[in-house]
Amino acid sequence: MTAILEVKYLEVTFRVGPMMRRQDLLGVAGVSFDVNPGETFALVGESGSGKTTLARAVNGLQPISAGSVTFQGQRVDTLSVREMKPLRRDMAMMFQDPVGSLSPRMKVGDLVTEAFRIHRVEADLQSETERLLSLVGLTMDFAERFPHQLSGGQARRVGVARAIALNPKLVIADEPTAGLDVSVQGEVLNLLGELRERLGLAMLIITHNLHVVHHVADRMAVMYLGRFVETGPTEEVFSAPAHPYTAALLSANPEPDPDKAQDRITLPSEVPSLLARPEGCEFHTRCPWAKDKCRKVVPDATAINGRRVACHYPLDEGARPPPKKEPS
Amino acid sequence: MYAAASDPKRARLAAVQRLLREPLGVFGVTLVVLMLFGAIFADWLSIYEPNKISPRDRFQGPSWDHLLGTDQLGRDLFSRVLHGGRIALSVALFSTLASLVIGIVLGLIAGYGPRWLDNLMLLFFDSIKSFPTVMLALALVTLFGPSLTAVVIVVVLVNVPGYARIIRTQTLALKESEFVTAALSMGASTPRILRVHVMPNVVGPLLILASMDIPVVIAIEAGMSFLGLGVRPPTPSWGAILNDGFTAIRDTPWIVLAGGLPIIITTLGFTFLGETLRDVFDPRLKGRG
Numbered sequence: 001m002t003a004i005l006e007v008k009y010l011e012v013t014f015r016v017g018p019m020m021r022r023q024d025l026l027g028v029a030g031v032s033f034d035v036n037p038g039e040t041f042a043l044v045g046e047s048g049s050g051k052t053t054l055a056r057a058v059n060g061l062q063p064i065s066a067g068s069v070t071f072q073g074q075r076v077d078t079l080s081v082r083e084m085k086p087l088r089r090d091m092a093m094m095f096q097d098p099v100g101s102l103s104p105r106m107k108v109g110d111l112v113t114e115a116f117r118i119h120r121v122e123a124d125l126q127s128e129t130e131r132l133l134s135l136v137g138l139t140m141d142f143a144e145r146f147p148h149q150l151s152g153g154q155a156r157r158v159g160v161a162r163a164i165a166l167n168p169k170l171v172i173a174d175e176p177t178a179g180l181d182v183s184v185q186g187e188v189l190n191l192l193g194e195l196r197e198r199l200g201l202a203m204l205i206i207t208h209n210l211h212v213v214h215h216v217a218d219r220m221a222v223m224y225l226g227r228f229v230e231t232g233p234t235e236e237v238f239s240a241p242a243h244p245y246t247a248a249l250l251s252a253n254p255e256p257d258p259d260k261a262q263d264r265i266t267l268p269s270e271v272p273s274l275l276a277r278p279e280g281c282e283f284h285t286r287c288p289w290a291k292d293k294c295r296k297v298v299p300d301a302t303a304i305n306g307r308r309v310a311c312h313y314p315l316d317e318g319a320r321p322p323p324k325k326e327p328s
Numbered sequence: 329m330y331a332a333a334s335d336p337k338r339a340r341l342a343a344v345q346r347l348l349r350e351p352l353g354v355f356g357v358t359l360v361v362l363m364l365f366g367a368i369f370a371d372w373l374s375i376y377e378p379n380k381i382s383p384r385d386r387f388q389g390p391s392w393d394h395l396l397g398t399d400q401l402g403r404d405l406f407s408r409v410l411h412g413g414r415i416a417l418s419v420a421l422f423s424t425l426a427s428l429v430i431g432i433v434l435g436l437i438a439g440y441g442p443r444w445l446d447n448l449m450l451l452f453f454d455s456i457k458s459f460p461t462v463m464l465a466l467a468l469v470t471l472f473g474p475s476l477t478a479v480v481i482v483v484v485l486v487n488v489p490g491y492a493r494i495i496r497t498q499t500l501a502l503k504e505s506e507f508v509t510a511a512l513s514m515g516a517s518t519p520r521i522l523r524v525h526v527m528p529n530v531v532g533p534l535l536i537l538a539s540m541d542i543p544v545v546i547a548i549e550a551g552m553s554f555l556g557l558g559v560r561p562p563t564p565s566w567g568a569i570l571n572d573g574f575t576a577i578r579d580t581p582w583i584v585l586a587g588g589l590p591i592i593i594t595t596l597g598f599t600f601l602g603e604t605l606r607d608v609f610d611p612r613l614k615g616r617g
Contacts, residue, residue, distance in 0.1 A: 059513050088515035095513075101506040105528040118516050162514075 002073065003034035004170055004202050005058065010067035012050070012057050012226075016275070025274050027053040029226040030067065035170065040196065040203040042213040042234070044249065045223030046271060051206045052096070054223075055174050058204065059093045060084050072169065089119055092163035093172040098155035098179055102147035108133075108158055109143030115165040132161040136191060153184035157191065164195060172204045177212055189215050210253040214238055222246045225274060225282050232307030242304060242314040244287045281312065289313060346608045353604030359597025363590070367413035374407030379562045387580045396586040399572045405586040408564035413590060415476070415565050420545040423480040427487035428538055432531060434488065435495025436522050440503055446496070453489035461486055461548065462555075469557040479558045483545050491534055498530040536609055540602030543595035550591050566591050 012028040028050045035041045043051045056062035058069055060076055069077045071091060076084060092115075095101035102111055112132045113125045129143050136157040147155060156176070163171050176192060177185040193216055196203060207213060213220050213234060221231040222245060230243040241247040248265040267286040272278050278285050284294040293312050301310040347353045366373065376394075385402035388394055396405035438449040459467075465482045472478050502508055502525075511521050552558035553567030554574075561568060566587050573583025 061509060061513055085515040088513065093510070093513040095506045095510050097506050101510045103507045103511070103525045106524070114511070114516075115514055118511075118514050118520065162510075 004037045004072055005035040005204065006068075006070040007034065007058060008032050008068045008070075010054065010057060010069065011065045012053050012062055013065040023275055026277075027226055027274070028057060028064075031221075031223075031226070031228055032067075033221055033228070033231060035202050035204055037169065037202050038196070038200050039219065040205060040217045042205045042207060042217035042220040043223055044207060044210065044213055044220060046208060048271065048274075049223040050226035051208075051223055052174055053226075055093070055172050055204065055206050059091065059172055061093075085119075089115070089166045090169045091172065092166075092168040092170070094159050094163050094174060094176055096175040096178050098152050098159055099147050099150065101159055102150075102155060102162075104147055106147075107143065108138075108145050108147070108150070111147070111158060112143075112161045112165060114162065119166065121166065128165070132165055135164065135195065136161045137187075151184075152180050153187060156180060156184070156188050160188070160191060160195070164199060164201070167199060168201065170202045170204065172206070174206045175208075176205060177207065177209055185209075185212070192216060210250065222249065225272065225277065227282070227310065228301065228308070229283065229310050230307065231301075232309075236305075236307060240315075242307060242309040243283075243311045244289050244315060245283050247315055281310075283311075289315075343608050347604055350604045350608070352600045353608070356597050356600030356602075356604060359593055360601055363413055363594045363597060364417065366410050367417045370407075370410035370414050374404070374410050376404035376407045378407040378411040378564045379403065387576070389580070390582055397580070397582040399569070399583050400576060403562075405569065405583065408569055409566070409586055409590055412564040412566045412569060412587075413594070415559060415563070416546050416549055416590075416594065419476060419479055419483070419549045420542050423483035423545055424487070424538055424542055426480065427484045427491055428534070430484060431488045431491025432495050432527065432534070435492035435530075436499055436526060438492060439496040439499025440518070440522060440526065449492070449496075453492055456485055457489045462551075465548075465552050465555075465557050469552075474552075474557050474560060476559055479549050479552050482552065483548055486548070487538075487541060487545075491538065494534050494537065495530050498533075499526055502526050502529060532609070536602070536606045539605055540599065542598040542602065546591065546594055546598070550587075 010028055010031045011026060014025045014027050015022055016025050017023050031054060033041065043054065045051050053062060057064050057077075060069075060079070060081075064077050067077075068075055071087060074087065076087060079087070102108075106114075109125075109129045112129055113123075115121075116123050116125060116128060130140055133140060133142060138154065138157055138161070142150070142154065142158070147158075150158065163173075173192070176188055180188060189212060192203065195201060203216075205212065205217060217234045219232065220234045220237055221228045222237075222243065223229070224245050230237060230241065230246045232242075237246060238250065241250050244265075245267075248267050251263060251265045265288065267288075269286055272282070272285055280296045281287070281290070281294040281299050284290040287294065291313065297312070299310050299312045301308040302314075304314060347357075380403060382398075382402040385394070385398050386400055388398045388402075390397045394404050394406065396409060398404055399408070434449060438446045456464075461482065464485060465478070468478050468482055468485075472481075499522075508521060508525055511525050516525075549558055549565070550567035550570065553565040554571045555567075556571070558567060559565045569587030570584060570591075571587075573580065573585075573587055577584050
């Protein structure tokens, strides 16, 4: 099966600082992954780890400085805006802010069918509005409303309807559950799952919410400082995280069952600045297991049973408890 | 900001109701309507031909025959004031409309276009703004000769930089907004983004400011005509009437009054109307301008 989206060694550089002391900052630092048709791939990481930048780069909203993005067998990072336009029919993106991503003076009916107008698709817009609204569980009454008259969940549904309007092959969802309360989060995730089944969508989901990942993703990647530290099938990563950072993230995930034992791995210190990346393994400053080698040698992403882990000493099955912190 | 008008029709109706509750607003509306009525029906309301010279009737005071008296050539001032209103109001409306269109287009380009173009346009706006209005008017009239076109061009040049700046600033803010990015990711063209997503969200405050600028425009037209830079004689204009009366102000002050009062009334009317409109539609702007 050929992948619908292939990303290779992708780098995104930002130039920051005043004119004379301009520095290059690597927002995304050499990332490779692919998404197969009908598959859901999740990107997880803390704020500032480069998830959103990566999504924008894939969508062509952010120029990339190295690497390549291939969509449906065609390289898209070298295309001009005009050349990219036909491909955008097949690659839809949903944005973080449910209400803020809807144009405030447009009615829901016009918002939902905007893709038809942009791509000059001949269609009965009235019946399309009806079809799309019912697909996302809204009634036709909503067609006459303005975005600020919607609740967060309703606005998110409108966002979903907009994204799937032209039956795309890939939907990029940036924090699809951000700003929604838990019950609505569940509804939106179920909706996305349902639509994926019915329409055969591939999805790239960006989130910091591990429950979301567990719920919807087939495969996942964990990002730290703009790099993937671990990639693999969701179930496997969840049951046996191999990278210490993944293990820490998973242990920090709130567990609804109070009887379950919680072995929290607390990470010391702050996320390092992207302008002063640590030497060696970039995670060593916060890794409870870090050894001398980690401080000096950059680990390669090595394949372990269908997973890729960037760590010198990947954790075994049933992760070792972190060593006691020496009093210093 | 853009979340203000929920159901536009109902919001507009409510705004009109609020406008009519403000005494200042009612006063403004009355004055403006009165002036518009006079200007539109000038032909029916005036008994005399506004440019008809009758030397026998010169310098007559106000009477039932000549409501506002006559000037140094015996022309009926009431007829001239009504026809002058036509010129003042049509110049004001036309040049304000032209300034709005040009200002909005330039502002959208400056705000949405590349950085260097923005800087270039700002430099251009600031250069125009740094000219005093009268100097600008003199320079243009030297180039093109006195005419109504010159008046319109001066007004447009004076108004456009400010209008474009307002639109530019708001466009700049919206450029990075998520709904514009969303439109980009759907493949929307730049003209579509500007027309559908940016413009409806930025023109509101500008329309109110423009309505407050109408008195300024009327004053510019009157001022230029007074100085002989606007309409050519014998075309009636309030500024020109003012100038006619100016030389004889000691003996026949009613000529100056006939030219000056309508300027004052119209200016006041539009100012009150504009200020109330601003307060009603956009309370955040209160106390500005």
